[in-house]
Structure formats: structure tokens, C-alpha cells
Amino acid sequence: MDGAGGPGEAPAQEALQSLSRRLQVQEKEMELVKAALAEALRLLRLHTPPTPLQDPGTPAMPRDSSPAAPPGLPPTCGPSLVSRGTQTETEAETEPSPGPPGLSNGPPAPQGGSEEPGGTQSEGGGSSSSGTGSPGPPGVLRLVQPPQRADTPRRNSSSSSSPSERPRQKLSRKAASSANLLLRSGSTESRGGKDPLSSPGGPGSRRSNYNLGISVKMFLRGRPITMYIPSGIRSLEELPSGPPPETLSLDWVYGYRGRDSRSNLFVLRSGEVVYFIACVVVLYRPEGGPGGPGGGGQRHYRGHTDCVRCLAVHPDGVRVASGQTAGVDKDGKPLQPVVHVWDSETLLKLQEIGLGAFERGVGALAFSVADQGAFLCVVDDSNEHMLSVWDCSRGTKLAEIKSTNDSVLAVGFSPRDSSCIVTSGKSHVHFWNWSGGAGLPGNGTLTRKQGVFGKYKKPKFIPCFVFLRDGDILTGDSEGNILTWGRSLSDSRTPGRGGAKETYGIVAQAHAHEGSIFALCLRRDGTVLSGGGRDRRLVQWGPGLVALQEAEIPEHFGAVRAIAEGLGSELLVGTTKNALLRGDLAQGFSPVIQGHTDELWGLCTHPFQNRFLTCGHDRQLCLWDGEGHALAWSIDLKETGLCADFHPSGAVVAVGLNTGRWLVLDTETREIVSDITDGNEQLSVVRYSPDGLYLAIGSHDNMIYIYSVSSDGAKSSRFGRCVGHSSFITHLDWSKDGSFIMSNSGDYEILYWDVVGGCKLLRNRYDSRDREWATYTCVLGFHVYGVWPDGSDGTDINSLCRSHNERVVAVADDFCKVHLFQYPCARAKAPSLVYGGHGSHVTSVRFTHDDSHLISLGGKDASIFQWRVLGAGGAGPAPATPSRTPSLSPASSLDV
Numbered sequence: 001m002d003g004a005g006g007p008g009e010a011p012a013q014e015a016l017q018s019l020s021r022r023l024q025v026q027e028k029e030m031e032l033v034k035a036a037l038a039e040a041l042r043l044l045r046l047h048t049p050p051t052p053l054q055d056p057g058t059p060a061m062p063r064d065s066s067p068a069a070p071p072g073l074p075p076t077c078g079p080s081l082v083s084r085g086t087q088t089e090t091e092a093e094t095e096p097s098p099g100p101p102g103l104s105n106g107p108p109a110p111q112g113g114s115e116e117p118g119g120t121q122s123e124g125g126g127s128s129s130s131g132t133g134s135p136g137p138p139g140v141l142r143l144v145q146p147p148q149r150a151d152t153p154r155r156n157s158s159s160s161s162s163p164s165e166r167p168r169q170k171l172s173r174k175a176a177s178s179a180n181l182l183l184r185s186g187s188t189e190s191r192g193g194k195d196p197l198s199s200p201g202g203p204g205s206r207r208s209n210y211n212l213g214i215s216v217k218m219f220l221r222g223r224p225i226t227m228y229i230p231s232g233i234r235s236l237e238e239l240p241s242g243p244p245p246e247t248l249s250l251d252w253v254y255g256y257r258g259r260d261s262r263s264n265l266f267v268l269r270s271g272e273v274v275y276f277i278a279c280v281v282v283l284y285r286p287e288g289g290p291g292g293p294g295g296g297g298q299r300h301y302r303g304h305t306d307c308v309r310c311l312a313v314h315p316d317g318v319r320v321a322s323g324q325t326a327g328v329d330k331d332g333k334p335l336q337p338v339v340h341v342w343d344s345e346t347l348l349k350l351q352e353i354g355l356g357a358f359e360r361g362v363g364a365l366a367f368s369v370a371d372q373g374a375f376l377c378v379v380d381d382s383n384e385h386m387l388s389v390w391d392c393s394r395g396t397k398l399a400e401i402k403s404t405n406d407s408v409l410a411v412g413f414s415p416r417d418s419s420c421i422v423t424s425g426k427s428h429v430h431f432w433n434w435s436g437g438a439g440l441p442g443n444g445t446l447t448r449k450q451g452v453f454g455k456y457k458k459p460k461f462i463p464c465f466v467f468l469r470d471g472d473i474l475t476g477d478s479e480g481n482i483l484t485w486g487r488s489l490s491d492s493r494t495p496g497r498g499g500a501k502e503t504y505g506i507v508a509q510a511h512a513h514e515g516s517i518f519a520l521c522l523r524r525d526g527t528v529l530s531g532g533g534r535d536r537r538l539v540q541w542g543p544g545l546v547a548l549q550e551a552e553i554p555e556h557f558g559a560v561r562a563i564a565e566g567l568g569s570e571l572l573v574g575t576t577k578n579a580l581l582r583g584d585l586a587q588g589f590s591p592v593i594q595g596h597t598d599e600l601w602g603l604c605t606h607p608f609q610n611r612f613l614t615c616g617h618d619r620q621l622c623l624w625d626g627e628g629h630a631l632a633w634s635i636d637l638k639e640t641g642l643c644a645d646f647h648p649s650g651a652v653v654a655v656g657l658n659t660g661r662w663l664v665l666d667t668e669t670r671e672i673v674s675d676i677t678d679g680n681e682q683l684s685v686v687r688y689s690p691d692g693l694y695l696a697i698g699s700h701d702n703m704i705y706i707y708s709v710s711s712d713g714a715k716s717s718r719f720g721r722c723v724g725h726s727s728f729i730t731h732l733d734w735s736k737d738g739s740f741i742m743s744n745s746g747d748y749e750i751l752y753w754d755v756v757g758g759c760k761l762l763r764n765r766y767d768s769r770d771r772e773w774a775t776y777t778c779v780l781g782f783h784v785y786g787v788w789p790d791g792s793d794g795t796d797i798n799s800l801c802r803s804h805n806e807r808v809v810a811v812a813d814d815f816c817k818v819h820l821f822q823y824p825c826a827r828a829k830a831p832s833l834v835y836g837g838h839g840s841h842v843t844s845v846r847f848t849h850d851d852s853h854l855i856s857l858g859g860k861d862a863s864i865f866q867w868r869v870l871g872a873g874g875a876g877p878a879p880a881t882p883s884r885t886p887s888l889s890p891a892s893s894l895d896v
Helices: 002-047 166-183 782-787
Strands: 089-092 214-220 223-228 247-254 265-267 273-277 280-285 297-301 308-313 319-324 339-343 349-353 362-367 375-380 386-391 396-402 408-413 420-425 428-435 445-450 464-467 473-476 481-487 504-511 517-522 528-532 537-542 546-552 560-565 571-575 580-584 588-593 600-605 611-616 620-625 630-636 641-646 652-657 661-666 672-677 683-688 694-699 703-709 716-723 729-734 740-745 750-754 797-802 808-813 818-822 833-835 842-847 853-858 864-870
Touching: 214 782, 223 782, 247 280, 247 297, 247 818, 247 833, 265 308, 265 560, 265 571, 273 308, 280 308, 308 362, 319 362, 339 375, 362 408, 375 408, 386 420, 396 445, 408 464, 420 464, 464 517, 473 517, 481 517, 528 560, 537 560, 600 652, 600 842, 600 853, 611 853, 620 641, 652 683, 652 694, 661 683, 683 729, 694 716, 694 729, 703 729, 782 797, 782 808, 782 818, 808 842, 808 853
Parallel strands: 517 560, 600 641, 611 641, 641 683, 797 842
Antiparallel strands: 089 214, 214 223, 247 864, 265 273, 273 280, 280 297, 308 319, 319 339, 339 349, 362 375, 375 386, 386 396, 408 420, 420 428, 428 445, 464 473, 473 481, 481 504, 517 528, 528 537, 537 546, 560 571, 571 580, 580 588, 600 611, 611 620, 620 630, 641 652, 652 661, 661 672, 683 694, 694 703, 703 716, 729 740, 740 750, 797 808, 808 818, 818 833, 842 853, 853 864
């Protein structure tokens, strides 16, 4: 039998394989048909005018009218057009009536499930299909109308279909079933229960056919975000537009850019100390002003559009030149480097020099001295480090030449002769002879003589130099040596302007410091000060480079970066750890300005004092006194701090680190009272509940960890975890009763949690539309969705904070700006007041406890800005029903 059955087995196998292939092809064709039918049904729902279900004999409702609301519910909001680059929609949804199983009767009611075809989540990120429910390209506006609902036979209806219609009905049901598959969301919330409003009414009820849950929908990176309108708002059009009546005024800037810049500290004729950080040039008054250490105060020149890199003070002690680096604006257009010449008394710009003439940035500046500052020398940051001379009064270029391919760190005019210019930098000292060309633009010439080191070791860098009164030049180098360059006899073989010119050669050398010399300063009495890097010493030198006196800068302030002579024997010293010290060689030095040295992210304000706390990538945790404008204390975290929050008692503060570890510190003793690790991902937010009973910790492992906290905040124990986000946690807020949490994630989800009830995910988000929040820092939500700019990719806003009086909301964006909006900000493209000054993305904003000030953090510029809130913001809490909400394009925002 085996031998007989063998020959016939092969054809049978081939026949089975052929049938299997044909079956697979047919199944694929059926899938395509189902998809096409689902798309056709979706298009019919979107483009067919809505027709309400009616009982026989009931007069037809006019097309323009909307159904009345049932008793006890707010009137239905009519669909309103929302102009928005992120494509916001206002959607009026209809409630499905009972029908045959699997037959789609329009969009589902607001609940945990999806509300948009194409597998999109109803609120927050989730998945988004490009085939169905596609939002279209950014900037396209769409008004979503309720889809038309056809009258379908009820299950108990006496009418029956003819045999010829049954296959068609069956096909329609299959297509509708395919569409329902597309309606399902992958979110955990899609498996939630139905909203009470979505249940059908009794027999003969017409109002029950409509779902009165009104939502606003916006898209970020093609993902829909649905936000339910609170029941107290009858129509979006009732919300007035306009910028807030409150304004901001820059009160204080914490920090000083000493880490990576030079030529950054001078004293003006008025006694003010001028320096820069980020895009702001600060004029600090050590004496005579209100507030601040030593009675000081600040003024600010804010004319620059990108980071300031160098300064020069005119011989009159009033005018200042400041050069900025190149950058880009929020639209990607380049911001060209430029030099501003401005009046330090009026803070008015007098001249803009070199717009379009420099590349990358302005590296060094110097005014001429012999002719009362008639000329300005500029070195840019291009590969050739172009050296140019400009007429200060006309703003015209007189001469230009390629300097060197090596870095140029300093430039200066000889105080005896403006035709002599010196530059120094990497492995060079250059002496330039300048011929002015009778003052005609572009007719001047520059010729170079290179400094020869001869028998002396050639250093890697010459960061600084200074002219002595007898015409000699002192240079400080990376070997810790001070070289004296003296004038030699004229060399007839290298004639300059008007014949042979004298040259410079090394006549003496003194070993002054261990490590590099970063600064040299000529004092009024003729002595010279030198500041060392590695040894942090400040040394005073007499004639012949004889050491007269010295002092050492404390290690935690860093090395000496710049030196300026103040009134009398007072000295100002800038350090590489972004501190500004004041004192003298005999009494020592104390800080008057301090700051962080690396990127900042963590910020929180004290619950009842004008204090705030910051942390960042420099691993320092700093508590600042907002009234005294001083650092109260700082500790080394040993790890990067990313977030922080005060306990409502103010006794302790929680700090989240980049390793999943979080600490609780006593604010008085600075001792760590709790040290706990949750996961191994970085923590992005920590937030105490308003009653102080719970602590929520949002992690990049997609979880929110909840801890029970003792009354003094010192002890914590794990209460539970909120699990349900599909991406890392970015922001969270507690409800006013301390029972619920609203959270945002990296994929733009908005989820709500019942913490007291066991850290449960609230699948019916519609019920949370009227919940009141103790704070509002979530960047996604109905009350703040108007802050998002046109064409946003979802990362343009880093931080958001509502004021305690609930009148305004401050926003930190990725384009170095701080915005101030009205609250609630529930209309698209809301107008704002825009404030510049930061030189990097603004990472966080927070209001102080009494809303008198706003604190903003710069990212890479490591700056802290304290803004004073002016206007109507301090007159108590806002009314319960929204009275004013903005609605304009950010293009029309007011730059302040």
C-alpha cells in the first residue's frame, strides 16, 4: 500500500498548496475591500451634512439650529472655527443610537475610547494613522461637523428587507465593522467605561440622540489631542481675546559669564560694574541702590538678539561696545553677529556696527585711546579671524585683513599711538601697523609683524596683555609667565606708514603663576595685577615685575577670569565658575554675584517666602534669596539635578536626579533626610500634593511613583504607582483637594489619575473637565492649549506655570523667550507679551508665592532671570468663570 500510494501523493500536495495560495490572495483582496469601504464610510460621515433623527410627524429642525440641551446640562456649544497652525478643531459630537451589532452610527461619546477614525487616541498621544482621520499638513484648518446619521432599521422593527438587499446590508455591516476596528485606540484608556451622557434615552426621546460632550482638538506632529471644555463655558466665542494686562520687568540677573569668555568685566565712570551673561549686558551698582548685597542694584542693556561674547568701554567711561555671536531665530533665519555701541547712562543704542560683515560671532573688541575713542577694532570668530577697524561715529569700515587661522583671544590699541594694534591668542602675538587712508571707508591698510620669542619658550596660548605707561607691553601666557615686550630700534627693511616703524621684542620674563595667566590689569598707581588659573592667585606687581602683594581666591569660586579696578583700593574679580567677587588684596574677597556653570532644568519657589531653588547639570543645588538677590546656600549633589519641589511646610525640598534617585533635604540644616531610588531612568518632575500628604514623582520609565509623606515632610513611604503612560512623564499637577493628578507625557498624552482611590487611571476623562487644579504646569490641557505656536512640533514649549491668582500663565519656549498669556488661555493662537534676554532655550518658569515675581531659567547659558510682575496681577484670585482669554497669532505678540 505504501508503494501504491506514493506516486499520487505529490499531485495532491501541489493542489493543496495552490489552493492555499489562492486563499491567501483572496484574503488580501478582502482586506483591501474592507479598507476601501471603511474609507468610503468615513468620507461620507465627514462630508454629508448632519441630519438629526426624527419621529414621524415631527417638524424638521432647521439645518443651522443645534439641539437643545437636556435639563441640568449646559447648552450645546456650536462648532467654532479655530485658526491654528497645529490644526486645532472644535468638535460637536453626536451620541450613537442603538443599531445592529457592528454597525457604526457615528463617532462614539466622550469616554476612554477613541473619537477619531484612524486609530487615534482621543486625548493625548497614542497612535495615529495616516490613512484615516489624517489631520493634514500643518497650518490647515478644519472644522469638524457631526457626521450624518442614516436612519437604520431597529432590531425590533417590523419592516424587513428584500432578499436582494440582504447581501448589500451584510456587506455594509462588514465595512462598518472594519471601520470600528479603525476607531479603536491602542491606549489603555480605550478600554474604559462609557460616559453617562453616551447612553441612549428612552423610547421616543429625541434629545437623547445627541451627545453634549464638547471637545477641542489640536494636532501635534500629526497626533490628535482632545481636550474637553468645562461645563461652565457655554461658548468659546464668549472668551475675550487680547494680551494680559500684567507685564514683566527684568529685576535681577543671577550669574556672570566667566566660564568661557574674556573681556567681560569693566568699571564705568559712574562706578557701575559692567559685565554680561546670555543676551544681557548688566550694569551692577555695588553701592547706593536698593536691595542686593552691599546695597547694590542692577540695570540691563537688552538690545542684543543673541549671546554677548565681549565688551569694550570707551575712554569717556560712558559709551560701551558689546559684540554678539551669530544665531538663528524661531523660523530658522540666521541672526548675524553685530557690535552695538550704546550709552550706559540712557541704555540707548548709538550705533550698530558690522551687521553682515562678521562671521560666527564677535570675538574681541577695543576702542582707540590716543584719539579719544574715535576708532573701534573688531576681531570676528571666522576661520581667518578677520581684523577690522571702524569709524565709531559713522559706523563705517576703514580697514580689514585676515588675521590668522589660530584663535585670537585679545585685541587692543596702543594708548600712545592709534596706528599700533596688538592681538594675541593661540601661539602668537601680532603687532599691526594701521594706515587710516585719510579716513575714507575701505582705504586703510593693515600690516603685521609677528612677535618673535627667540630664546624664550613659545607658549601654547597668550590669553591677555596690557600696555604700560612707558610703552612696553606685558603678556600673560599659558605657561604662567609674564613676558615684557620692549620697543626696539626702527627696522629700515620693514617700512610702515611714513617710513620705518619701531618693533617689539622680549626684554624680560618672570614666572608668576602655576598654570595659565588669564588676566592682567594696569592699576591707577602704575602697578599691575595678574590673575592665575590653576593656582587661583591674584598678585600685584611693581616696577621690574617685583611681587608686592597677593591673595588667593577660594576654590569653590574657581580661577580668576577678569580683573577690574573699582573705587579706591577696591577690586572686582570675575571667576571661571561664574562668580563676581568684590574686595581687596588685604581684606580678601566676597561674592556679590553668583551663578550656575552648566545647563539648568530644576526650579521651584518657596511656598510662603520670596526664595527659590535651582539645580542643573553642574550638580549644584542652590537656594536663592529673591529679596536680597543673593545665594543663601548651595550643596553638591554629586549627580545632575533635573527637578525639585518644596513641601507645603517649606521645611524640606525634594530633588529628582538623572539616575532615578531622589533626595529630600532639610532647607535649614541642608541635611539629606531621605534618599530613595525608583527605577534607573531620569526623573523629570517631582510634586507635593497641596496638603503635603503625598509626593508624586514622574520618571522617564513612563511611571508616576506616589509616596505618602509625614506631616513635616521628612519621612516617606511608597503608596503606589500610576501605570498607563506609553512614554516618559514630562509634567504633572495635583487637584486642589489633593486626590487627583493630571499628567502629560512625551507622546502628548493627557491622563488623569485617582491617587487616593488607589492610583487608578480615570478612563472617563470627560468627568475631569471641571476639576480644579492646585497648580497648572502641564503644557497640554484645555486651559492652556492656546499657548502653542503655529506649526509646533510638540517640543517648542519646555515649561508653563499659572500664577497663584489664576490670572496669567507664563511660558518658557525653545526660542530663548518668556511669554506671558492671560489665563485661561483656551483659544488658539493666543496673543502674548514676549520677553527676550536668555541666550538659550528657556527650560523652566515659576511664579513666587505672592505672584510678585517670575523666575526663568536659561538652558545652556546657565542664567537665572528674576522678573517683576507689574500691573493688575496682584489684586486677588481670578473669577471662577473665565472672563478673559487671548486669541491672536504669536506673530502679533508684543516683544518687550
